[in-house]
Amino acid sequence: MANETGKTDGALGDDWAAMLEAEAGGADDVDRVLNQDEIDSLLGFDSSAASNVELTGVRALINSALVSYERLPMLEIAFDRLVRLTTTTLRNFTSDNVEVTLESISSVRFGDYLNSIPLPAILSVIKAEEWDNFGLLTVDSALIYSMIDVLLGGRRGSSVIRVEGRPYTTIEMALARRMIEHILDDMHKAFEPLAPVNFKLDRLETNPRFAAISRPGNAAILVELRIDMDDRGGKIEIMLPYATIEPIREQLLQMYMGEKFGRDPIWEGHLATEIHAADTEISAVLHELDLPLSKALSLAEGDTIMFDMTPSDPVTLRCGEVDLTRAVMGHIGKNVSVRVTRPLNPPKVTMAAFEAMEEKAEGK
Missing domain, CATH: 3.40.1550.10 (CheC-like)
Structure with a gap:
């Protein structure tokens, strides 16, 4: 009986050893550590994906109730x-x-x-x-x-106001x-x-x-x-x-520098003051005549150029290349003077022209 019991105990020990080895192998499979890519995939984080890709995993559940704020x-x-x-x-x-x-x-x-x-x-x-x-x-x-x-x-x-249920x-x-x-x-x-x-x-x-x-x-x-x-x-x-x-x-979506909405009355007033105090050179043009270059080169002392003008005809007041208005010549003492006879000419360049230039520049 002793021998049979010993054999039986040895067989049971071998079976237990085999079962423990099998369980140890299974535990190795269950307790395997996930790498970083697998963790990111589980949580829905993918560094290689673009920002507009649909979220997945736990991250999608977390952000389902959130709304992205568009900066305005x-x-x-x-x-x-x-x-x-x-x-x-x-x-x-x-x-x-x-x-x-x-x-x-x-x-x-x-x-x-x-x-x-x-x-x-x-x-x-x-x-x-x-x-x-x-x-x-x-x-x-x-x-x-x-x-x-x-x-x-x-x-x-300092007491807190009690809110009644009414x-x-x-x-x-x-x-x-x-x-x-x-x-x-x-x-x-x-x-x-x-x-x-x-x-x-x-x-x-x-x-x-x-x-x-x-x-x-x-x-x-x-x-x-x-x-x-x-x-x-x-x-x-x-x-x-x-x-x-x-x-x-x-x-x-527009962005302006400072707290002003496009127009700044302080800057406008300063600009108007500086423009009003600026020095401007105005020319009084009596008459303009086109001559061939050969005739202009052949002019000599004593030659006469006839202007189709009379003393009472108006002259043009010009600033740079811009014609401002018309005036009549006269004199005050020993000084030649002009008297403005009509309002200033309206400017040819308007805000629409500036806006068209800006749109053209943006298109380029």
Whole structure:
């Protein structure tokens, strides 16, 4: 029995050894380390692919809800100007120290934005009449109660205003409407150098479901403004769908140096002053006559050239090669003078000619 048991134990040991070796080989296959190319393929990162290739893997899942923000330089300048205008307007409106700051400009999907609005809030549906489309201007409850507190003479305190679970009263809605109308008027002034547009308040809503002005998946520009009045304040969010600003997209893509929108009145005044003080040489041309070169070379002392002119005929006033006007000759004392008899000739070169030259240069 002892021998048989020993043989049996040896056979079992061999079987266990074979099983352990098989499992070790399988573990080597399972625990194989992925290389960098396999990791990039799994996550959706491909360094060799172009930037416009469709995303795959985990990266596609992460970026599915994101919207790439198209940089619009003139849009940022317009909202910077809105900040300055709104600061002055709200200071006059509240007779208090108001500071307006631009917190961020980002791209969102319209549906995600509606779901992220903290309630209670006032959602004002605004219409850009010239662009024939809509936008949203959201005022949070903290700013509404702070503005009401300032306008109605409330005490200044550091305590946070408690937001009750009640709808806004008629007085609160009326004061909020006045503030929103002032901001829309400033938006009209901020966008006026780019394109004439009037922002009109269409309606006020407190339920985001009734402020659906676009499809949930459409992209939009979200601008966040922070308004502080000493120890009180809140946020205003301006949401403009890309479809709303599409009519002026070309203007928004332009880039100007500085904060001016093309025309600079200070520079224009300086240029006009310098031009007015510049020295200009004007020639009075009595008459012009074409002669053959052989006759001009054969002229000698005593020869007479007949001009088809009389003393009363007008002369031409010329600056360089440009004829300015006509004048009559005379004299004042011992000096020869001319008297202008008609207005200056209109310039032959117009802004259209300059624009045509610029387009031709760009085409080359």
